Amino acid sequence: MDGVTDGLAGLNAATVPDWDRFGHWSRAKARLAAVLLAVLLVLAAWAPGISPGPAEVPPAAPPKMDVASGPKPPVAIPEDDGRDNDLRLYKLVAERVKRGDNYYVAATELQRANSYPVAPGLTVRLPTLAFLFAFIGQAGMVVMAWVLVAGALLSNWRRFGTEPGGEQFRMFGAGFLFFGLGNATHANFLVLHEVWSGLLMALALGLHRPSQGKWLAAFAAGAAALAIRELALPFVLLMAAYALWRRQWREGAAWALLAAVFLAALAWHVSLAEAQIRPGDPISPPWLVMGGLSALLYKVIHSCALSILPVFVAGPLVILALFGWTSWKSPMGSFASLLTLGYSAAFMIAGRDNNFYWGVILVPVLVMGLAMAPFALKSLWRRAVGGGQVLG
Secondary structure, eight states, X not given: OHHHHHHHHHHHXXXXXXXXXXXXXXXXXXXXXXXXXXXXXXXXXXXXXXXXXXXXXXXXXXXXXXXXXXXXXXXOOOSOOHHHHHHXXXXXXXXXXXXXXXXXXXHHHHHHHTTOOOBSGGGSOOSHHHHHHHHHHHHHHHHHHHHHHHHHHHHHHHHHHHSTTGGGTHHHHHHHHHHHTGGGGOGGGGGOHHHHHHHHXXXXXXXXXXXXXXXXXXXXXXXXXXXXXXXXXXXHHHHHHHHHHTTOHHHHHHHHHHHHHHHHHHHHHHHHHHTTOOTTOXXXXXXXOOOHHHHHHHHHHTTSGGGGSOHHHHHHHXXXXXXXXXXXXXXXXXHHHHHHHHHHHHHXXXXXXXXXXXXXXXXXHHHHGGGTHHHHHHHHHIIIIIOOOOOO
């Protein structure tokens, strides 16, 4: 009887859209995926071993700093919420750069004075954001952030409309993207490097038009994301691999060259930072901690407004966002699926609890997957249980 049912399911699958990935799966494969999804949803709701969120305390006024000319001692940051201390540290570094101090001297002095790790050199952030703040100021950064947010929303709205099946997802996709870009709409968070890289990656995704051969604008946005935070490197590498897989040799070579040039620049950056290391400087603990699913949930949930929800709600939403992207068989859906799954796997392996803000770089693209989740659930259920047709 199962053979007859599977045969009917195959006939019905032929009537579903090509872009419905689960709609063309066999019944056995759909059942296996449904079981895996159920297990992940239960684990995400339970979230065994997930750390409590960072303490919620009213932010104190940042310490004042005399930026007059002449050498100044490092400024100590008052004890407060660790997240606020990170933001103040980056602000103080930008202030030092603005007055003409060497970036690497300023960054390492401030990190050392406030018991932040100074070694290895990767503990020192790339200087790009500090120089931007020094040159255009807080007001200029706020304006630029809102322009980029608007660009990310508009470009992704348009790209949804050009992808097969995307028109039915783009309203909620844009809405979830705006939710995911919430950090970029708060002036106090704009000193956080991951905010800008995540925003620029979302913009690059929206600007990319592989079917039309249009990629230069996306390339520029991706390069800017990489110049601010090295955590954007997987995005660039995936763009290169995706272009080469499509046999778009010129685009693939451009992304690959960008990655190579950046790695050389990163090595130079690390050498400049390590030149400032002194004996006895604080050393960063290992980043490879194998935190598993709980580590991923911790980073994502506490990097956005999902943190206001209980874990048994927020955790499954993260899984459903990943699941939603995997269901959409289109250039945008396939790329975003690989991107979010790749970052998710990396966050389950690397990153301590105090690195939760790494999740900020993933959140904007990830949460858009919730727009596809209802359709994905319906499609998988019908293939797994009834084998019937899934209507768009």
